Amino acid sequence: MTTATAEPQIESAPSVTPDTEFLSGLDTPALKQRFDGDNEFLFLDAFLPADISRTFAGRIPELMETVHRNFIPKHKKGGSVSRYTLDELAPEIPALYRNPEFIAWLEQLTGESLQVCPESDPHAYALYFYTEPGDHIGWHFDTSYYAGKRYTLLLGVVDDSTSQLEFELFRNDESRDSVKNARNLRPGAMCFFNGDKVWHRITPLGENETRISLTFEYVTDPHMGRWQRFVSNMKDSIAYFGFKQVFTRALGLSSDKSKPSTR
Numbered sequence: 680m681t682t683a684t685a686e687p688q689i690e691s692a693p694s695v696t697p698d699t700e701f702l703s704g705l706d707t708p709a710l711k712q713r714f715d716g717d718n719e720f721l722f723l724d725a726f727l728p729a730d731i732s733r734t735f736a737g738r739i740p741e742l743m744e745t746v747h748r749n750f751i752p753k754h755k756k757g758g759s760v761s762r763y764t765l766d767e768l769a770p771e772i773p774a775l776y777r778n779p780e781f782i783a784w785l786e787q788l789t790g791e792s793l794q795v796c797p798e799s800d801p802h803a804y805a806l807y808f809y810t811e812p813g814d815h816i817g818w819h820f821d822t823s824y825y826a827g828k829r830y831t832l833l834l835g836v837v838d839d840s841t842s843q844l845e846f847e848l849f850r851n852d853e854s855r856d857s858v859k860n861a862r863n864l865r866p867g868a869m870c871f872f873n874g875d876k877v878w879h880r881i882t883p884l885g886e887n888e889t890r891i892s893l894t895f896e897y898v899t900d901p902h903m904g905r906w907q908r909f910v911s912n913m914k915d916s917i918a919y920f921g922f923k924q925v926f927t928r929a930l931g932l933s934s935d936k937s938k939p940s941t942r
């Protein structure tokens with residue numbers, strides 16, 4: 680007769696490592712052709728699997744208390760949550776941002792070696808909250824203040840709205856007509872583009888609507904001049920995250936990266 684030995688119960692911590700297996704199901708060569716043909720721009724209605732989108736959306740209730748709202752007359756109205764808060768309250772998001780397979784897939788589109796943004800950049804990954812009527816952002820480029828190129832990835836998280844991402848391709852190409860279009864960024868949808876090439880905006884939110892999207896920023900060279908860093912920090916302070924959040928980190932005044940900014 681053998682005596683069963685009770686195995687110790689080991690509870691493993693929930694993993695935040697994203698499953699990027701879905702990337703293997705994409706026709707990447709065809710998508711790269713589209714990306715190149717549209718001057719480094721790609722929009723996909725179905726990209727992120729529903730379980731990943733649901734995980735991100737599940738973090739929203741707690742994150743709502745940390746949203747920093749901004750209003751710049753005639754340009755922007757809305758809320759943002761920076762990387763520092765996401766590190767603490769939504770670790771799945773930085774996990775996907777830094778995932779090597781995920782970055783390698785984006786590199787296949789760009790043909791460039793992509794790097795994550797430095798710790799000092801609050802915009803490396805962030806959530807945009809459009810939650811009040813009229814929330815929007817006006818026409819702009821995602822200008823690179825870095826020494827190299829800056830690529831933006833937008834992912835739909837929540838979208839119960841009529842707001843659209845409007846974009847104009849080839850705006851700076853004098854050899855051809857520009858191409859204008861508009862799309863809803865529903866959960867699971869993505870838009871990936873070279874920030875200096877795609878002129879874009881988000882149209883105003885309607886009554887009783889909600890639109891929450893995620894942005895990832897990748898660069899080809901993470902170096903940034905002092906003046907460019909100052910300009911970038913001012914932009915992020917005024918238009919997105921507030922002076923305290925941006926300059927406390929930029930000037931190295933706080934080592935407590937885990938503390939969310941609650942406003």
Ligand SMILES: [Fe+2]
Nearest residue numbers: 819820821879
């Ligand atoms: Fe933008």
